[in-house]
Amino acid sequence: MTQYIVRRLLWSWVMLMLVAASVFAIFFILPGGSGKAGPGGHSSVAVMMAGKNPRPELVENIEQRLGLDQPVPVQFGRYIWRMVHGDLGYSYQSNQPVLEAILLRLPPTASLAIGASIIWLVLGVLIGIVSAIKRRSLFDRSSMVFALIFLSMPTFWLGLLAIFFFDGALDIYDVGSYVGITSDPVQWFKVMWLPWLVLALTDVAIYSRLVRSNLLEVQNEDYVRTARAKGLPEHSVIRHQLRSALTPVVTMYGLDLGILLGGAIITERIFNIPGIGAYAVHAVTSSNLPVILGTTVLAAFFVIVANLIVDIVYAFLDPRVVYK
Amino acid sequence: MSTETLLEVKDLRVHFPTGDGLVKAVDGLSFTVDRGDTFGIVGESGSGKSVTNLTALGLTDRNAANITGEVLFKGRDLLKLGKEDLRKIRGKEMAMIFQDPFSCLHPFYRVGDQIVEAILCHDKIPKKQAEQRTYDLLGAVGIPKPKERFRDFPHQYSGGMRQRAMIAMAMAHNPDLLIADEPTTALDVTVQAQILDLIERVKTEFDIGVILITHDLGVVSEVANKVMVMYAGRAVEMGTRDEVFGNPQHPYTWGLLESIPHVDHKGSKLVPIEGAPPSLIRTPNGCSFHPRCPHRFDPCDKDDPEIKDRGAGHPDACHLSAAEKTRVWAERQAPRTKAAS
């Protein structure tokens, strides 16, 4: 097991490098990127930073300062070297260290992701269980209809609809500015509950359907019949079913949460939450390469870590799994 | 010693309404099992053996099936009992083990814990005591080092050991009746014999009744003292082992007998029964076996033969006269006997 984890950790590093390399390559080659394909054989980024009608010397100066005059492999090598040492470079725009800037935006993103994930996990599992036990009931049918509705609604539309409804028509929510949980928990909750719901609803639909179908599948397993044959009361029989039906849900939850920690772009934008997703979008529109790289690598980091954790947890949940 | 009747099934019918029609899985079945019996139920797969016994145990969903008749267990009609009363009987007075020991234990729980759970759901005793009892049970069914194997998960057991563990679980409360539904079908031949031995030993030691379900007449001939041959949801022949094997009356029984590989009949041809089992939705008119029966005659496709003693000393459901049956069976056996000698 230890050997397995060590090997997985090494692989995680390789994955991170690959992600960094691909993003680096894409934004170097792309027009408007940092490669020297811009006007006059200069880097578009440097040109943009130099302002209107710059003198060529200024552009070259900027290129030098950013290291853009070096050969590409050297640039990438430097980037990786610094990254390994916890340095993701400086934002082209604010000159703030990228890592610092991202860490500043992690709490809003984490608040959003964790809050929403708790809602969809609890609601999804509960609705799924009730739907499976009361199969074909009114509850089951209506939850199916709602699931279809939420699944087919794009998040941005659902978000706008929610704002229109709760901020406008009902006026029980105000799209306000984000406040950290440590500075004002009440205000934090007031700002977060609607984005949580909007972000969670699609997953409530997915998770409840998954739990329901897993449970129905498990209901016909021989070991469930054994549980009944030995005289277990119904709630214990259901516990046996849940033990099997929920194991894959744990895996899915870990991965989904890992993805969300990298930033929920649309929800953050709509609800004005200064998280990593919103930051990344801004970086893309302003060709801020270090920030794009930093946010992407961080998102990849969360997904890779989530994968690792999920695999290790799974070995504890399913005794048949042996890692070598 | 007077015999004590454990289970008396009277005119049991289990019909499943499905999209394709009414599946008559069990259609008018009656039999009796006494304490001390090993009651063999034989028939091809799909003949209603499992449904019969699951229904007796209250494991057939009453909302999904129309169930009529009586299942008297120690005098009480199980079909009239409520869910909770049935649960209290299941595993306590009547236990069941199943065909596939690989899928019958929960893969995520330790074997020992699954048995402890079976003990605690009927007996409110301290957990330590239940664990001790589990060690004893595992030891009694022949699992070596029970204290260590208690902590194993099912996938760490071999098939035979899992079936032993299932038997240990079934015997946790010293039930009166053990139903074994094809307990050896999924196992290796050598292990099959050990499991059958174990069931026999358990039967004698605990002084219980056993229902042994199988599609293999060979298994029944070794351990059962009574035999019921089922076809399409009904019994077509029933009697003691000697009656059914020594003087078989029904052409379907003959077919089954001819498909047993005999050690002493080496070289003789194994004859599979021709044709497929009938649809349980549109059962044939008359005798349900007649489309596959080489001896069918005039009334077979019109009159449904009831199961009764037709002069052979034990009941069967075939229109042929007893004399005719003796002659035909002797004729069918002649080439086999010749090949063997």
Ligand SMILES: Nc1ncnc2c1ncn2[C@@H]1O[C@H](COP(=O)(O)OP(=O)(O)O)[C@@H](O)[C@H]1O
């Ligand atoms: N819940 C059910 N709904 C519909 N048909 C069923 C159901 N359970 C069993 N059957 C049918 O009943 C018949 C008898 O099944 P079973 O008792 O399992 O046969 P056996 O154990 O003799 O092989 C089969 O044709 C099976 O398809």
Ligand SMILES: [Mg+2]
């Ligand atoms: Mg069966």
